[in-house]
Amino acid sequence: MTWVIHILNGVAFGMLLFLLAAGLSLIYGLMKILNLTHGSFYLVGGYIGLTVMQVTGSFVLALIAAVLAVALLGAVIERFFLRRFHLDELPQTLVTFGFLFIFSDLSLWIWGGNPLMLNVPHIFQGSLPMGYYAYPYYRLFLIAVGLLVAGGLWWFQERTRLGTMLRAGVDDAEIARALGINVSLLFTLVFAVGAGLAALAGVLAGPVLSLYPGADFEVLIFAFVVVVIGGLGSLRGALAGALLVGILDDFGKAFFPQFALFTVFVPMAVILVMRPTGLFGRQ
Amino acid sequence: MTALTVEDVSKNFGGVAALSGVSLTIAQGERRVLLGPNGAGKTTLFHTISGNVAPSAGRIVLFDTDITRLRPDRRARLGLARTFQITNLFPRLTVLDSVLLALDGAAGRGMRFLGSPAGDRDMDAQAHRLLERWGLAEAAPRIVRTLSYGEQRQLEIALALAGEPRLLLLDEPTAGLSPAETRRVVAMVHELPRDMTIVMIEHDMDVAFELADRIAVMHQGRLIAEGDQAAIRANQHVTDIYLGAE
Amino acid sequence: MTARLWSIAGAAAVLVLLVALPAFLREYSVALATKMLIFALFAMSLDLLLGYTGLASLGHAAYFGVAAYTVALLVVRAGVSSGLAFPAALVVAALTGALFAPLALRARGSYFLMITFALSQVVWSVAFGWRTLTNGDDGMPDVVRPNFGFSLDSTASFYYFTLAVVGVATVVLVAIVKSPFGRALRGIRESESRMQALGFDVWRYQYVAFVLSATFAGVAGALYAYYNRFVGPEYLYVIQSAEALIMVILGGAGTLIGPAIGAGLIVFLEDFISSLTQHWVLVLGVIYVVVTLFAPRGLIGLVNDFRRRGAK
Numbered sequence: 001m002t003w004v005i006h007i008l009n010g011v012a013f014g015m016l017l018f019l020l021a022a023g024l025s026l027i028y029g030l031m032k033i034l035n036l037t038h039g040s041f042y043l044v045g046g047y048i049g050l051t052v053m054q055v056t057g058s059f060v061l062a063l064i065a066a067v068l069a070v071a072l073l074g075a076v077i078e079r080f081f082l083r084r085f086h087l088d089e090l091p092q093t094l095v096t097f098g099f100l101f102i103f104s105d106l107s108l109w110i111w112g113g114n115p116l117m118l119n120v121p122h123i124f125q126g127s128l129p130m131g132y133y134a135y136p137y138y139r140l141f142l143i144a145v146g147l148l149v150a151g152g153l154w155w156f157q158e159r160t161r162l163g164t165m166l167r168a169g170v171d172d173a174e175i176a177r178a179l180g181i182n183v184s185l186l187f188t189l190v191f192a193v194g195a196g197l198a199a200l201a202g203v204l205a206g207p208v209l210s211l212y213p214g215a216d217f218e219v220l221i222f223a224f225v226v227v228v229i230g231g232l233g234s235l236r237g238a239l240a241g242a243l244l245v246g247i248l249d250d251f252g253k254a255f256f257p258q259f260a261l262f263t264v265f266v267p268m269a270v271i272l273v274m275r276p277t278g279l280f281g282r283q
Numbered sequence: 284m285t286a287l288t289v290e291d292v293s294k295n296f297g298g299v300a301a302l303s304g305v306s307l308t309i310a311q312g313e314r315r316v317l318l319g320p321n322g323a324g325k326t327t328l329f330h331t332i333s334g335n336v337a338p339s340a341g342r343i344v345l346f347d348t349d350i351t352r353l354r355p356d357r358r359a360r361l362g363l364a365r366t367f368q369i370t371n372l373f374p375r376l377t378v379l380d381s382v383l384l385a386l387d388g389a390a391g392r393g394m395r396f397l398g399s400p401a402g403d404r405d406m407d408a409q410a411h412r413l414l415e416r417w418g419l420a421e422a423a424p425r426i427v428r429t430l431s432y433g434e435q436r437q438l439e440i441a442l443a444l445a446g447e448p449r450l451l452l453l454d455e456p457t458a459g460l461s462p463a464e465t466r467r468v469v470a471m472v473h474e475l476p477r478d479m480t481i482v483m484i485e486h487d488m489d490v491a492f493e494l495a496d497r498i499a500v501m502h503q504g505r506l507i508a509e510g511d512q513a514a515i516r517a518n519q520h521v522t523d524i525y526l527g528a529e
Numbered sequence: 530m531t532a533r534l535w536s537i538a539g540a541a542a543v544l545v546l547l548v549a550l551p552a553f554l555r556e557y558s559v560a561l562a563t564k565m566l567i568f569a570l571f572a573m574s575l576d577l578l579l580g581y582t583g584l585a586s587l588g589h590a591a592y593f594g595v596a597a598y599t600v601a602l603l604v605v606r607a608g609v610s611s612g613l614a615f616p617a618a619l620v621v622a623a624l625t626g627a628l629f630a631p632l633a634l635r636a637r638g639s640y641f642l643m644i645t646f647a648l649s650q651v652v653w654s655v656a657f658g659w660r661t662l663t664n665g666d667d668g669m670p671d672v673v674r675p676n677f678g679f680s681l682d683s684t685a686s687f688y689y690f691t692l693a694v695v696g697v698a699t700v701v702l703v704a705i706v707k708s709p710f711g712r713a714l715r716g717i718r719e720s721e722s723r724m725q726a727l728g729f730d731v732w733r734y735q736y737v738a739f740v741l742s743a744t745f746a747g748v749a750g751a752l753y754a755y756y757n758r759f760v761g762p763e764y765l766y767v768i769q770s771a772e773a774l775i776m777v778i779l780g781g782a783g784t785l786i787g788p789a790i791g792a793g794l795i796v797f798l799e800d801f802i803s804s805l806t807q808h809w810v811l812v813l814g815v816i817y818v819v820v821t822l823f824a825p826r827g828l829i830g831l832v833n834d835f836r837r838r839g840a841k
Contacts, residue, residue, distance in 0.1 A: 034639060036771075081818065089585070089639075090778045091825040095816055097775060101814025109808065173637060221650075221767060228643040262654040269632075269647040276636035331724065359728035370725075373719035383709075386715045388727030393713040394734070446728065481664060 005133060006250050012139040012208070014246025019201035020219060021226040021238040023194030025106025027231030032087060036096035037077065038198050039220030040103035045070045045199025046211045047111050048182065050118050054126060059121035066203045067196045074195025075188050083187070108213045118206030144206055145233050149197070150239055157235060162186070222249075225268050231281025240279055285346075286450050286480035290343030292331055294324075294504075296448035301327045302338070311346075311449075316491045317484045318515075319501035320429045320524060326368050328501070329452050333365045334484075338403045345450060360391055366439045366456060368484070369402045373464050374428040378419060378438060381427060382410040382445055389446025397525075410445075412447040417441045417471070433464040440468065444475075451475075453483040457490055469493060547692055551685040561800055563688045564694045565793040569751040572776040572788035573702055574687075574745035579774070580783030581706060582738040583718030588640045588649030589773050591629070593677055594765030596622040596747030597754035598656060601669040612675035615751050623740055625652075630739040634732060646767060668761030670752050681755070691752055696837020698748050699789075705741065706785060708830045714738055729816075779820060781827025790828060 027035050049066035053059060074274040077099060120138045127134035149195060157163040201219075202211070209215070222245065232243025245264055252263030271279065287309040295303040302324045309315050317325045330336035334355035343351045351357050373381050386406055387393040410439055415418045417437050422430060425481065430438065440456055453472075457465045472481065472494055485491040491498065498515045500508040508518045515521055551559045575589045576800050596618035603609035603617055619668045633644045656663050664667060674681040681687045705711055713734050716724045763769065772795070780791025798816065801807035824831040 025607075032639075034642070065798070081822070083819075085825060088825065090782060090819045094775060094821045097771065098814045098817030098821065101810050101817065103814075105808050105811035105814065109811070150685045154749065157769060174549045217768065224643070224646065225650075232639060232643075262651070262658055265650040265654050269644075269651050272644045272647050273635065276640045278640075278643075281640075331793065340562055354730075355722075355725040356728050356730050363728055367722075369725075371723045372719055373723065375713060376719055380712055380715070384724070384729075385727050387709055387713065388729050391728060393709055394737070397708060402594060406771040407774055441537070442727065444721075485803055 010247030010250035012142045014243040016201045017226050018242035019197045020223040023197035024227050025238045027194040037099040039071050039216035041195040041198035042202040042219045043216040046202030049203030066199045070199035071192040071196035075192040078188050078191035091205035115210035117210045120207040231278030236281040237280035288313040288344040292338045295339045305506050312498045315482045316495035316498050323501040324504040364443040364448035365452035366443050368454040370435050372427050379423040385442040385445030409478040450480045543756045556684045559688050560684050563691045565796045566691050568792040568796050569789035570695045571749035572792035574742050576777050576788040578742040581715045583663050586645040588645030590651035590769035591652045592746040593742035594623040595625045596750035597760045597764045600754040601672050601760035613675045615743035618751040619747045623744040626740040626743025630736050641673030657762040670759045672758045674755045784829045787829035
């Protein structure tokens, strides 16, 4: 039975990772930007959600506020700082890294160095009885949200015209414009959506993991690992990678606490060496 | 003496047959021109000959050596050189450096950590001679991406010739060039040693008929006609394709 | 004076300055200068791979850290003389590079970045987790500096030792970069397919560049181990790799001197700004963003732009 608990934990954590990885992958797939600021979007989103919840007491408001605020932040960063370096990887790396630093320090300044946690929203308090054990409702909620978002993104990708083009990886802005797409707006929107997803993950993570300085870097590394395993630019890959990493991490922490991260990094390296583009990545 | 044998070469990309059973025999010293509408598979054929693309079936033999499985650089060292349809140069290097690289590559001695002053002077002289033949001598210190399109196309050919190849593949060498530049390229090709085998993809009919000993026409991945100029001009099928497609 | 004469004069002036440094700076600054030199070498080693060969690695700390740990393990655990540990560390760094290169070179571009990141994280997790060997998170103190007949314990003497080692390494790097091999690397950076068509076995050049780059990173890593008299997993962490990348990009990739200056600047700024405010991370971040906006090609790129505009 403990196996089931571990797997569920792994899946719950994996769903959070999926939200992060999906955003990272989406941004890379369309704009070829490796967004190092993504960890900040997670942490700042979580912190904003925390503050809103403290002020209003509403988890829903916290979610909405955090996602919108961070999405806006992302849009501004893309429009004014990244747009000019289209397809120029080195400056993009430096800029997103710079913002990672900026937000890292700002959030330390504003929210302090102590780990903070959100309260589990009222309706999800308590656990579902499962034999000898009881599994927290909140984590089941996390899994549900993850599946919902995955489903929504999948639907968008498969069923809408915009989604099809994103899937095809519109590399040529000229062709895109010829098809009537406002490429500039699309880039900003996609970046904002990616950022928003990271913020969503941050707020949702609030009650289970804590928010603390350095979480942005840690989470960024995890997101990287997921995207690497799953394949850059692939939604399926982000989900597969996230679940794999979530479960590996949980089992690793449970059975090899000393080498916990080893159980994540070694499969990643092995997968990459066999398939440099990841499980579902494009060649 | 046969320079190049393409035996029944096919290439499939996904479900699309870019090449279907193409066979060619080209004699040493021959000037062969490949004609055909866009999408006929001419550049894909070049890619299989130069090694940039692996054929799905068939064999390619260069001067008695089966090169079907060889990497592009191995084929280059066997005396094969090519130009690319889309200019493929070193944007941020100087023209001189580009030629020096071509010379090093042809001689197979790029992995040197120490240059000898005498050797360097020799190579420099060789490089300048090559550039002069192409009217690019003054461009030597310039950065490649600052060259005009015509100059870049000429450099593309100059690099291919640096190693004195036995088989030269020219992919649309006159595309986008002014009439004066085109005449220069044609003149240069005329001046190349007669024992050098040249295969050329061309769209400019005047250039094609002026330079070709024999012509091969491709259409939709297949070789549909082969012969000297008179035979091709008289070929009804060829005329149909060109009148229909272009 | 011609441009070449200016460069030689400039280099000579810098050399004189560097040699005379301990005479007019206080000890703290000399130690900082030592650190600047070490990271300048680390950054230049990455530039060989990134700026000259066109391969952006996010795992360069692996060779830096592996060399440092070799020194620490040999000196602290095996009782090997510190001076002997130095060449051993270089060998290990080179071997690690030789081992990782074929794995990493299966990819290019962002995927290469990812694989190098993955490989270095594996090394990090070993150093972090294998407590019995490496003390894990606590790190290994008591790394003794070499004694070649004279002690290197004083700040000034270690500064001169570092200056000498980094100086020699720089001369070698410059020679490599200016050689026909270096020219081939730049050709590969510009167009792999063109180089192949010209007869170059591209993979072999990339492999050699990778191993050389790892070796020089190892020199820096060993020096850093001596400098701190301590080695910890942070030497191997992705943040160290990312910093190296930032130093190269900020300074100007593909110039050697750019990354050296970028490294020196960042090390100096980290120290200087943190003494002024606790929000030095914020200030650094702002600097990175602002500098990139005005100098996307790095600082050397900016200098080149001024030169070009001045020439017109």
